[in-house]
Amino acid sequence: MRAVLLGPWLRAGTGPRPHPATPHRAPHRALRAAPTAPNTACDSQQRLPAAGRDLPALKQKVSVEVLDHLEQLALVDFRDSEGVERLQKAIQFADQLHEVNTDGVEPMDSVLEDRCLYLREDDVTEGNCTKELLENAREKVEEYFVAPPGNIPLPKLEERETFLQGSK
Amino acid sequence: MAAAVAMAARGCGGVWRRARQRGAGQPGPRLGPFPRGQRAVACNARGGAVPAGKSGLVPWVPVVGLEIHAQISSNSKLFSGSQVQFAAPPNSLVSFFDASLPGTLPMKSCAFFYIMCSFNGPAGNRLLGSCTVQNKMDKVLFLFQNAVLNRRCVEAAVMTGLALNCSINKKSLFDRKHYFYADLPAGYQITQQRVPIAVNGSLSYSLCIDNKMSQMVTKTVRIKQIQLEQDSGKSLHDDTRSQTLVDLNRAGVGLMEVVMEPDMCCGEEAAAAVRELQLILQTLGSSQAVMAEGQLRVDANVSVHHPGEPYGVRTEVKNINSIRFLAKAIDYEIQRQIEELENGGTILNETRAFDSKLGCTVPMRDKEGKQDYRFMPEPNLPPLILYDAKSLPANMNHQQVINIDWIHERLPDLPSVKRKKLVEQYGILPEHSFTLLNEDGLAEFFESVVKQTQMKPKKVIGWILKDLLSYLKQHSLTVKESPVSSFLLADLLNLLEKKEISSPAAKQVFMELWKGEGKTPLEIVKEQKLGLLQDQKELEQICQAVIDGQENEVMAIKAGNQKVLNKLIGLVQKKTEGRSNPVLVKQLLEKKLSE
Numbered sequence: 001m002r003a004v005l006l007g008p009w010l011r012a013g014t015g016p017r018p019h020p021a022t023p024h025r026a027p028h029r030a031l032r033a034a035p036t037a038p039n040t041a042c043d044s045q046q047r048l049p050a051a052g053r054d055l056p057a058l059k060q061k062v063s064v065e066v067l068d069h070l071e072q073l074a075l076v077d078f079r080d081s082e083g084v085e086r087l088q089k090a091i092q093f094a095d096q097l098h099e100v101n102t103d104g105v106e107p108m109d110s111v112l113e114d115r116c117l118y119l120r121e122d123d124v125t126e127g128n129c130t131k132e133l134l135e136n137a138r139e140k141v142e143e144y145f146v147a148p149p150g151n152i153p154l155p156k157l158e159e160r161e162t163f164l165q166g167s168k
Numbered sequence: 169m170a171a172a173v174a175m176a177a178r179g180c181g182g183v184w185r186r187a188r189q190r191g192a193g194q195p196g197p198r199l200g201p202f203p204r205g206q207r208a209v210a211c212n213a214r215g216g217a218v219p220a221g222k223s224g225l226v227p228w229v230p231v232v233g234l235e236i237h238a239q240i241s242s243n244s245k246l247f248s249g250s251q252v253q254f255a256a257p258p259n260s261l262v263s264f265f266d267a268s269l270p271g272t273l274p275m276k277s278c279a280f281f282y283i284m285c286s287f288n289g290p291a292g293n294r295l296l297g298s299c300t301v302q303n304k305m306d307k308v309l310f311l312f313q314n315a316v317l318n319r320r321c322v323e324a325a326v327m328t329g330l331a332l333n334c335s336i337n338k339k340s341l342f343d344r345k346h347y348f349y350a351d352l353p354a355g356y357q358i359t360q361q362r363v364p365i366a367v368n369g370s371l372s373y374s375l376c377i378d379n380k381m382s383q384m385v386t387k388t389v390r391i392k393q394i395q396l397e398q399d400s401g402k403s404l405h406d407d408t409r410s411q412t413l414v415d416l417n418r419a420g421v422g423l424m425e426v427v428m429e430p431d432m433c434c435g436e437e438a439a440a441a442v443r444e445l446q447l448i449l450q451t452l453g454s455s456q457a458v459m460a461e462g463q464l465r466v467d468a469n470v471s472v473h474h475p476g477e478p479y480g481v482r483t484e485v486k487n488i489n490s491i492r493f494l495a496k497a498i499d500y501e502i503q504r505q506i507e508e509l510e511n512g513g514t515i516l517n518e519t520r521a522f523d524s525k526l527g528c529t530v531p532m533r534d535k536e537g538k539q540d541y542r543f544m545p546e547p548n549l550p551p552l553i554l555y556d557a558k559s560l561p562a563n564m565n566h567q568q569v570i571n572i573d574w575i576h577e578r579l580p581d582l583p584s585v586k587r588k589k590l591v592e593q594y595g596i597l598p599e600h601s602f603t604l605l606n607e608d609g610l611a612e613f614f615e616s617v618v619k620q621t622q623m624k625p626k627k628v629i630g631w632i633l634k635d636l637l638s639y640l641k642q643h644s645l646t647v648k649e650s651p652v653s654s655f656l657l658a659d660l661l662n663l664l665e666k667k668e669i670s671s672p673a674a675k676q677v678f679m680e681l682w683k684g685e686g687k688t689p690l691e692i693v694k695e696q697k698l699g700l701l702q703d704q705k706e707l708e709q710i711c712q713a714v715i716d717g718q719e720n721e722v723m724a725i726k727a728g729n730q731k732v733l734n735k736l737i738g739l740v741q742k743k744t745e746g747r748s749n750p751v752l753v754k755q756l757l758e759k760k761l762s763e
Contacts (some may be wrong), residue, residue: 109546109547110547113551120319123249124249125249144258147413148412
């Protein structure tokens with residue numbers, strides 16, 4: 001049993017099709033579909049809401065602490081309430097995943113999970129392309145890449161000029 | 169502070185204390201047996217807990233855990249075919265994947281579409297032969313995933329896991345650890361956090377209880393796990409121009425991270441454990457483990473607490489470049505934390521760097537705040553599957569198969585086994601074999617000398633450890649750089665054994681040999697006339713002459729004062745310029761005096 005392949009649904013944004021994927025996309029999936037569980041995507045009885053309609057309500061609003069944490073970690077700037085709203089909508093959309101019953105189904109972390117990792121002999125086959133690599137660099141010093149001096153941490157929320165400040 | 173530092177210098181003296189009076193009516197907690205799980209047992213290298221409660225001393229229990237990164241000794245990197253080499257022109261050993269250029273993966277997908285197309289139709293059927301549809305897919309995916317996990321790196325990790333008594337996970341997974349830094353171009357490091365390649369091992373190491381090296385005690389630290397991971401590049405900080413120069417030669421090199429449980433309590437224990445791990449890695453050949461070249465990096469996690477109470481807040485100490493500094497850094501940090509807490513302060517969960525010049529730890533600017541690594545499974549890598557004799561697959565290409573049992577059978581003798589063998593074979597003391605293995609090449613030198621001389625190993629060891637080693641240390645030389653070869657030393661010891669020279673003369677010859685002028689011991693003996701007088705008659709004459717010239721002393725001896733005999737022996741030695749065998753001289757004098 002495997003978790004549902006939601007790819008085509010999220011992209012198209014419409015309801016479920018009778019077949020979970022078109023043949024050219026993932027042929028091996030079709031091969032493995034044989035032992036279907038009642039709660040796989042093939043089951044047309046289960047209807048998942050389309051994007052933009054009937055989204056499940058957010059269990060809780062995203063807190064300022066979390067937004068601040070995200071700004072620090074990912075160095076994004078939510079800029080204004082519209083940005084935060086977009087984030088909340090995105091989370092709501094992703095929450096649709098919870099509608100699927102995954103009891104007893106092991107999470108998949110790679111589509112390659114049934115393959116084994118092939119091993120390579122310990123030979124030197126690459127490298128020596130300094131010039132090519134440095135072509136991409138805006139600044140360089142004697143064949144070194146140049147970067148700013150260490151991580152510059154974002155100032156704390158109180159000291160930052162960010163929209164989030166007001167919303168505490 | 170000075171007293172405590174002195175205590176630290178003496179080595180882990182057990183429970184750390186601060187002689188600070190506590191308020192009246194507050195008896196200090198008694199130290200008793202504590203469950204090991206709580207790690208409240210007072211660590212005491214000298215054995216036995218020290219009772220508390222005297223004049224208000226409150227004991228502290230330091231807790232030390234280590235995270236060790238060992239660079240795998242291999243020709244190429246973990247997921248790419250770039251070369252692994254210490255000093256090379258910047259960014260010359262970097263592939264597109266190491267530089268994390270967009271579109272690169274820890275795999276090579278070669279001509280997938282071309283192959284896919286060719287599988288349909290008669291040509292394709294001929295290519296794949298008459299196999300089932302499933303088999304066809306396997307073959308397609310085999311060609312697709314020309315995966316590039318370096319086999320040598322996996323073998324190194326398995327060897328190390330086996331040497332450290334770990335269970336090897338036959339199926340291990342890869343994860344991504346995210347953080348931003350200029351020398352990590354991808355923004356994440358591929359590691360094995362959830363299911364690493366080896367778990368639950370142990371490392372035994374020896375400590376001397378006192379500084380005289382006469383009593384050794386064996387301790388164990390538990391190994392939580394060993395994982396394969398990628399190294400990051402190197403940053404050179406240019407503070408004058410406010411920039412960082414990045415060299416990615418090291419990015420992607422295979423590392424083994426050895427995570428130890430916090431079973432240690434002081435710098436001395438940590439240093440001894442790391443030294444033993446270093447010797448093991450070097451013996452296995454899985455890593456050259458030279459700290460100075462960054463092949464072995466150690467980070468220490470340090471905290472203190474009172475016995476019976478939960479663990480204190482821990483700090484991480486980084487930037488430790490040698491085993492000696494490791495002990496210093498840990499002891500300093502323990503002391504700093506104790507002082508801070510005794511003064512009513514708190515310990516921040518922070519990362520600190522060790523400043524070797526000042527001998528102290530300072531907060532690291534770049535690592536403020538707790539890191540959120542956002543671990544996630546590495547989606548581009550399938551699980552790593554290892555086999556043993558029982559589970560060996562029948563028709564797999566054996567270049568693809570790593571057999572744990574096969575590796576286990578071929579493990580070399582570990583240092584602890586080598587030490588035991590030396591003690592058994594040569595009858596030397598455990599402390600001696602410890603020192604022999606601690607110096608690179610010394611054990612081989614010792615064995616070589618023993619083979620070439622008639623002198624007993626128990627006597628040879630004295631020459632090796634006292635004379636040779638002290639000279640080497642004085643001149644900061646390694647055994648390999650010794651101007652005195654094992655052949656020359658054996659030659660010298662043979663002369664001594666055959667009683668052709670005296671022991672002091674032998675030391676003199678050794679000093680001369682040290683100059684490395686190419687002379688043999690025999691030549692030096694002849695040159696400096698150090699050979700013992702072999703002519704018995706001549707010796708007797710000299711003894712007689714001395715007796716004749718020292719009437720008073722002779723009378724004293726005949727009266728019963730034996731100590732005066734030594735003076736006569738000394739005089740004979742003087743006359744012979746040290747070329748007489750004192751034992752023989754004594755015999756001759758006594759014989760003459762009794763006539």
